[in-house]
Amino acid sequence: MPKTLFEKIWDSHVVAQEEGFPTVLYIDAHFIHEVTSPQAFNGLKNRGISVRSPSRVWATADHNVPTINQLLPIKDLLSRKQIETLEENCKDFGIELFGLGHPWQGIVHVIGPELGVTKPGMTIVCGDSHTSTHGAFGAVAFGIGTSEVEQVLASQTILQTKPKTMKIDVNGVLQKGVTAKDVILYIISKLSTSGGTGHFVEFTGSAIRGLSMEGRMTICNMSIEMGARGGMIAPDETTYKYMYGRTFSPKGSDWDKAVSFWKTLPSDKGAKFDRVESFDARDIEPMITYGTNPGMGININGQLPKINNQMSKSSKDQLLKSLDYMGLEEGQKMIGQHVDYVFFGSCTNSRIEDFREAAKILKGRKKAKNIIAILVPGSSQVAKQAKKEGLDKVFEEAGFELRESGCSSCLGFNDDKIPPGKYCVSTSNRNFEGRQGPGAKTMLVSPLTAAATAIKGCVTDPRIFIK
Ligand code: SF4
Numbered sequence: 001m002p003k004t005l006f007e008k009i010w011d012s013h014v015v016a017q018e019e020g021f022p023t024v025l026y027i028d029a030h031f032i033h034e035v036t037s038p039q040a041f042n043g044l045k046n047r048g049i050s051v052r053s054p055s056r057v058w059a060t061a062d063h064n065v066p067t068i069n070q071l072l073p074i075k076d077l078l079s080r081k082q083i084e085t086l087e088e089n090c091k092d093f094g095i096e097l098f099g100l101g102h103p104w105q106g107i108v109h110v111i112g113p114e115l116g117v118t119k120p121g122m123t124i125v126c127g128d129s130h131t132s133t134h135g136a137f138g139a140v141a142f143g144i145g146t147s148e149v150e151q152v153l154a155s156q157t158i159l160q161t162k163p164k165t166m167k168i169d170v171n172g173v174l175q176k177g178v179t180a181k182d183v184i185l186y187i188i189s190k191l192s193t194s195g196g197t198g199h200f201v202e203f204t205g206s207a208i209r210g211l212s213m214e215g216r217m218t219i220c221n222m223s224i225e226m227g228a229r230g231g232m233i234a235p236d237e238t239t240y241k242y243m244y245g246r247t248f249s250p251k252g253s254d255w256d257k258a259v260s261f262w263k264t265l266p267s268d269k270g271a272k273f274d275r276v277e278s279f280d281a282r283d284i285e286p287m288i289t290y291g292t293n294p295g296m297g298i299n300i301n302g303q304l305p306k307i308n309n310q311m312s313k314s315s316k317d318q319l320l321k322s323l324d325y326m327g328l329e330e331g332q333k334m335i336g337q338h339v340d341y342v343f344f345g346s347c348t349n350s351r352i353e354d355f356r357e358a359a360k361i362l363k364g365r366k367k368a369k370n371i372i373a374i375l376v377p378g379s380s381q382v383a384k385q386a387k388k389e390g391l392d393k394v395f396e397e398a399g400f401e402l403r404e405s406g407c408s409s410c411l412g413f414n415d416d417k418i419p420p421g422k423y424c425v426s427t428s429n430r431n432f433e434g435r436q437g438p439g440a441k442t443m444l445v446s447p448l449t450a451a452a453t454a455i456k457g458c459v460t461d462p463r464i465f466i467k
Contacts, residue, residue, distance in 0.1 A: 002267075002268035002269060002270040002271040002272070003267070003268055003271055004165050004167075004202060004267040004268075004271045004272075004273060005138060005202055005232060005234050005265055005266055005267045006140060006165050006200045006202060006232060007165065007271070008121075008264075008265055009121055009122075009123065009138075009139070009140045009265070010023075010025070010123075010140055010162060012121075013025050013026040013027075013028075013123045013140075014026075015157050022159040022160055022161045023159070023160055023161070023162055024157050024158075024159060025123060025157060025158050025159075025160050026123060026156065026157050027056070027123050027124070027125050027152050027156055027157060027158055028056065028119075028122040028123050028124060029056055029058060029112070029117055029118070029122055029123075029124045029125075030056055030057045030058070030124075030125055030126065030149075030152050030153070030156075031057075031058050031059075031060070031108045031109075031112055031124070031125075031126035031128075031131070032057060032058070032059045032086075032095075032108075032126065032127065032149065032153075033059070033060055033061065033062050033063055033086070033108050033126070033127070033128065034061050034062075034063060034064055034082040034083050034085070034086040035063045035064065035082065035127070035128075035413070036127025036128065036145075036146050036149055037059075037086060037089065037127060037146075037149055038082065038085045038086070038089070039146045039149075039150070040127070040146055040147075040149035040150035040153055041085075041089040041092075041093065041150075041153070043147075043150040044093070044150060044153060044154060049154045050093065051093040051094065051095065051153045051154070052153070052154060052155055052156040053156045054093060054094040054095045054096075056156060057095045057153065058096070058098075058108075058111075058112065058117055059086065059090050059095050059096065059097040059098065059099075060097070060098040060099070060102075060104075060105055060106060060107075060108050060111055061083050061086060061097075061098075061099045061100055061105060061406075062105075062106065062107045062108055062405075062406050062407050063406070063407045063411065063413050063414070064076070064078075064079035064082050064083060064413050064414050065079070065083065065100060065105075065404075065405075065406040065407075065414065066079075066404075066406070066414060066415050067376055067403035067404045067405070067406050067408050067414070067415070067416055068403060068404065068415075069404075070100045070101065070404045070406075071100065071101055075415070076414070076415065079413070079414060083099070083100065086099070087099055093153075098111060102380070103380055103381070103384075104247075104379070104380065104381065105379065105380050105405060106377075106378055106379020106380055106381065106382065106405045106406075107346070107347045107350065107378045107379060107405065107406065107407055108126055108128060108131075108347070109126075109128070109130050109131065109133035109134065109217075109221065109347035109378075110347055110350060110351060110378030110379045110382065110405075111378075111379050111381075112124070112133075112134055113133075113134065113136070113137065113213070113217060113242075114246070114351075114379060114381055114382070115246060115247045115248050116243055116246025116247050116248040116249035117248045118134040118137050118139060118141075119137060119139065119243070119249075119258070119262075120137050120138035120139060120235035120239060120262040120265055121138065121139065121261065121262060121265055122134075122137075122139040122140070122141075123139070123140050123141075124139050124140070124141035124142075125141070125142060125143070125144045125148070125152055125158060126141075126143060126144070127143070127144055127145065127146060127148070127149040128143050129143040129224050130143065130221050130224065130347050130348075130429065131143040131144075131230070132220050132221060132223050132224045132228070132230040132231050133217050133220050133221040133347055134220070135220040135223070135230050135231045135232035135233065136213060136216035136217040136219065136220040136221075136231075136232070136233050137213075137233075137235060137239055137243070138232060138233060138234050138235035138239065138262065138265050138266075139232065140200070140230065140232065141220075141230055141232075142200075142229055142230040143224065144158065163198055163199055163200045163229040163230075164198055164199045164200070164274035164275065165199060165200055165202070165272075165273045165274050165275075166196060166199035166200065166201045166202070166228065166273055166274060166275040166276070166277070167201070167202050167204055167273040167275070167276045167277070168187060168201055168202070168203050168204070168205075168276075168277045168278075168279070169204050169205040169276065169277070169278040169279070170183060170187075170203065170204075170205040170206075170207040170208050170278075170279045170280075170281055171205040171206050171207060171278070171279075171280060171281060172205075172206065172207055172280050172281035172282050173206070173207065173210070173281055173282070174207055174210070174281045174284065175281075175282065175284070175285065176463065176466055177286055177448055177461075177462050177463035177466045178281075178284050178285060178286060179215065179218075179286075179357070179446040179447065179448055180211050180214075180215030180216070180218040180219050180446075181218050181222075181287070181348065181349060181427070181444075181445070181446035181447070182284055182285065182286050182287045182446050183207065183208075183219060183281070183284055184218060184219045184221075184222040184223070184225075185222070185287035185288075185289065185294065185297045185444060186279070186283075186284045186287055186297070187226065187277075187279060188222065188225050188226045188294050188295045188297065189287065189295055189296070189297040189298065190279070191226050191277065191295075192226065192295045193225060193226055193227055193293050193294060193295040194226070194227040195226045195227060195277075195295075196223065196226040196227045196228030196229075197227035197228070198227075198229070199228050199229065199274065199275060200228065200229045200230050200231075200232070201223050201226075201228045201230070201231045201232070202231075202232050202233070202234070202267065202273070203216075203219055203220070203223075203231060203232070203233050204233075204234070204267075205278075205279075205281075206281075207281035208233060209236065209238075211238075212238065212242075212353055213238060213239060213242040214351045214352070214353035214354065215353075216233045216238075217351070218348055218349060219231065219233070220232060220233065221347055221348045221429060222294065222348060222429050225293075225294040225295070225429060225430070226294075226295070234265060234266035234267065235262045235263075235265060235266070236266075239262070240259055240262070285299040285300065285301070286299070286300040286445070286446060286448070286449050286461055286462055286463065287299060287300065287445070287446070288300045288334050288425075288443050288444070288445050288449065288459060289431050289442070289443055289444040289445075290304050290322075290323075290326060290328055290334055290443065291318075291319070291322035291323070291326060291431070292321075292322040292325055292326065292431055292432055292433050293322075293431065293432065294429065294430065294431060294444060296319075296322060296431075297444070298334065300334060300335060300445075300449065300459065300461050301333070301335055301461060302333070302334070303331055303332065303333055304323070304328060304329070304330055304331055304332050304333075304334070305319060305330060305331075306330045306331045307319065307320070307330055325433050325441070326441050327421075327441065334443070334459050335459055335460070335461060336458050336459060337423070337443075337458060337459040338370075338423060338458055339370075339371060339423045339424070339425050339443075339453055339457065339458055339459060340370065340371070340372065340418075340422040340423050340424065341371070341372050341373070341374070341409075341418050341422055341423070341424040341425070341426075342367070342371055342372075342373040342374070342424070342425050342426075342450050342453055342454040343374050343376070343408070343409040343410075343418070343424055343425070343426040343427065343428065343436070343450075344358065344373070344374065344375045344376065344400070344427050344447065344450050344451075345374070345375065345376030345377070345378065345403075345407075345408050345409065345410060345427065345428065346376075346378070346407065346408070346410035346426070346427060346428035346429060347378060347407075347410070347429070348427060348428055348429040349427035349428075349446070349447050350376060350377055350378030350379075350382065350405075350427070351378055351382060352382050352385045352386060352389075352391075354427065354447040355375070355377070355382070355386050355391050355395075355447075356389070356391065357447055357448060358395075358447040358448060358450065358451040359391045359394040359395065359451075361448060361451040361452055361455070361462060361465045361466070362394055362395060362398040362400075362451050362454070362455070363394050363398075365398055365455050366397075366398055366399050366455070367398050367399035367400065367454040367455060367457075368454065368455060368456060368457025368458075369457070370457045371399075371453075371454050371457050372401070373398070373399060373400040373401065373454045374400065374401045374403060374408070374409060374416065375395050375400045375401065375402050375403065376403045376404075376405065376406065376408040376409070376416070377403075377404075377405045378405060379405050380404070380405050382405065383404065383405055398454070398455075399454075400454070403416075409424070409426065409428070409436050409437075410426075410428040410429070410430070410435075410436070411430070411435055411436065412434065412435065412436055412437040412438065412440070417436065417437030417438075417440065418436040418437045418440035418441075418442070419437065419439075419440070420437070420438055420439025420440065421439050421440075421441070422439075422440060422441065423441045423443065424436055424440055424441065424442050424443065425443050425445050425449070425450055425453045425454075425459065426442050426443065426444055426445070426450070427444075427445065427446065427447050427450050428442070428444065429444065430442075430444075431443065431444050443459070446462070448462035448466070449461075449462050451465075452464065452465050
């Protein structure tokens with residue numbers, strides 16, 4: 001029987017399967033951070049259980065870390081406690097930690113790929129929804145809850161019900177100024193935030209194949225925002241080129257063996273998916289969200305929806321509630337909308353390629369006076385590389401505040417909150433009420449749109465800066 005990429009990986013990791021029960025699935029790599037691991041470690045301690053495979057657990061500090069002077073004592077007591085607890089637990093259980101000050105510290109979904117820990121064919125979990133990011137390498141990667149973190153630490157396996165499979169094809173060539181972020185925002189706006197529920201999605205088609213690994217990570221990162229269990233893209237030459245020579249990538253003859261195996265992973269011809277959706281890349285323009293979930297997105301030059309009689313009562317209520325929170329009007333245009341903050345960061349768009357592309361627009365230009373612009377690299381290695389390439393100077397001269405790596409304003413867990421009532425154009429992945437801080441109004445965009453908006457001081461189509 002022809003198999004999909006997902007089925008090949010899932011089937012080869014089944015430890016036990018009994019009819020009517022969840023699968024016991026072996027996990028190759030388990031990423032942990034300070035927020036969802038403390039209770040899991042407590043559970044192990046209370047039951048006197050050790051970590052089954054410490055070398056398969058990768059720890060970093062990201063959600064709660066300050067992004068200014070990370071080596072000073074953390075002011076926020078809860079954040080400090082969480083970071084210290086992670087340090088203690090990693091020491092007690094023999095897990096290597098890329099904590100504050102470590103050259104490999106960074107957002108969990110940025111460091112895994114950049115270190116070469118994330119590999120095709122793996123099963124990968126983390127107590128964080130955006131674990132789907134790692135699927136860009138052709139891995140089955142998904143977020144898990146705290147009790148499951150404990151389960152994986154104790155047994156290196158997890159109980160999971162097999163999801164259905166879904167294929168999303170994007171064919172054609174993307175227009176200039178249209179990025180992977182626009183592609184995924186477009187898909188979610190078409191399928192809704194529940195469009196992928198119960199499914200594991202494989203993204204295929206020429207537009208997807210044409211993306212860099214950074215772009216593929218952006219797509220898979222946000223696949224969960226349409227309710228999918230995870231997203232994945234089959235490995236190919238782009239994948240191998242990105243992975244070659246990375247710290248934990250196979251070396252010498254092991255590399256050749258690994259590539260031969262990875263080449264067996266793509267979905268077989270004739271493999272059946274439970275559901276298939278197709279999009280034309282030429283229909284996609286730079287996107288922006290206007291509401292309070294990532295599915296409420298429009299083409300940057302488009303108009304917000306208007307209430308109409310075809311809408312269900314719940315759709316009407318949701319739209320009105322979102323517009324009320326965002327302080328926007330039905331039918332209005334987003335272009336020219338006032339903005340106070342531009343946040344450039346998060347596991348969706350804080351990689352070196354994101355910075356390179358935005359720097360092309362920002363070079364020799366300055367941000368508008370009304371904008372506070374913050375640039376937060378996804379990892380210490382991204383920060384180092386940006387410096388090496390002189391990108392830090394481009395952003396600094398444009399008036400951006402350059403910070404140290406972490407989740408930062410992607411969520412209101414740390415010092416970098418967007419103040420109540422302020423509008424933030426953000427390269428992150430969630431625009432829920434209060435996500436960037438209580439009362440903050442988030443508009444999700446690509447790095448190019450963020451850069452163009454920072455310059456003009458209001459929502460701006462990046463194509464005016466692209467020749
Ligand atoms: S950057 Fe945002 S979405 Fe990504 S792991 Fe951190 S908090 Fe989660």
